[in-house]
Structures are given as structure tokens and as C-alpha cells.
Amino acid sequence: ETGVTQTPRHLVMGMTNKKSLKCEQHLGHNAMYWYKQSAKKPLELMFVYSLEERVENNSVPSRFSPECPNSSHLFLHLHTLQPEDSALYLCASSQEGPGDTEAFFGQGTRLTVV
């Protein structure tokens, strides 16, 4: 257990569906992240929140919409996804700002878009 919990672990959704991924951290960290991991590609940073404010949005399509209601919770809302969005989505948190301290990862949500 890393102290970062992601739900669901697996998700299959159609291209017209709307779903949300949830991440919760029990570590009292100030920064939270969403990453996308596709086969044989480096981890792609999608969004960064620091003290509940979005500080980074790496040119992610608008069909991905993050929400950070408080410092412990992070959501990724999904709508009208494409098959190429199928991947492992990882949430992470860190005590300080991005990169300054180690990141703790959740187990990920394996997303399949059909």
C-alpha cells in the first residue's frame, strides 16, 4: 500500500460513455498528478495540481477533464473517448511541488475504450 488509492482498477467504456476515475491520497501531500501509460511509451504527464490549483496541463485533449475538490482527492472525468485513449491511468502524489520530492503512485486504472 502506497497511501494512494485509485478506483476503479479496470474500466471498459464505449466511445459515447461518460465515466470518472477517482484518486484519493492519505499522505497529507500537497501535489497530485494524473499520468497516462501506454504500451512501450514513456509515462506521459497529463495534469498537475498543487494545493488544489491546476499548475500544469500538458496539451491534453478536452475529452479529459480533471477535478481536484480538495487536497486529498483527484478525479479524471472522461467523455467521448477514442480507442487510442486505452491505457493505464496512474495517479500520484508528492509532499512538495512537482519533482522536488518522491512521488507515490496508485495501482492505476486499466482503461479500455471500445
Next chain:
Amino acid sequence: SQQGEEDPQALSIQEGENATMNCSYKTSINNLQWYRQNSGRGLVHLILIRSNEREKHSGRLRVTLDTSKKSSSLLITASRAADTASYFCATVRNYQLIWGAGTKLIIKP
């Protein structure tokens, strides 16, 4: 853009042997971090080494950093079957973590 590049892409060794993985990067960094990922699961932090450090140890792990060559190495001594995983380096520049594609390590019993 990809900053860290791990080498080799895949490594298969016998249990008990040492495993060495390398990471090269292109620009100056604040720190460099190594992570492990078991198949299809989240990443686990192993070691963080800052740009003014040259070597760090943690149990059977030894990480070196050579900023003049823009490279780092991760040594796992006396490997075990449980070390089978993918290993990633992440370089930190301007407070962003930038990841390589990883080295897949297989420990044969």
C-alpha cells in the same frame, strides 16, 4: 519530450547476479529518481539523487550520478526473483518529472 533514456531496454539475468541499468538525459537537472513497476501496476519510488550528489545506497540498490556525462546507473546486487519488474528513471528539470521508457528486468530462478 522524453528526457531520460534507459539502457538496456531489456535485461535477463540469473538469480543472485548483479543487474546494472543506465539512464542518460539531455539537459541539466535538479534531481534524478528511479522507480520500479511490477507488471501493470503502479510505480514504486526507489531512490532520489540530487544533482550535487554522486552516489546513494539503499539496501541492495546503488545509484550513481555523473552530471558531466549526463548519466546515471542503478545497480541491484544479489538479484532475487522478486526484482523482476520494469525500472524507470525520471529526471527533474524546472520541477517537472520527465520519464524514460524503462528497462524490463527479468530474474531467472
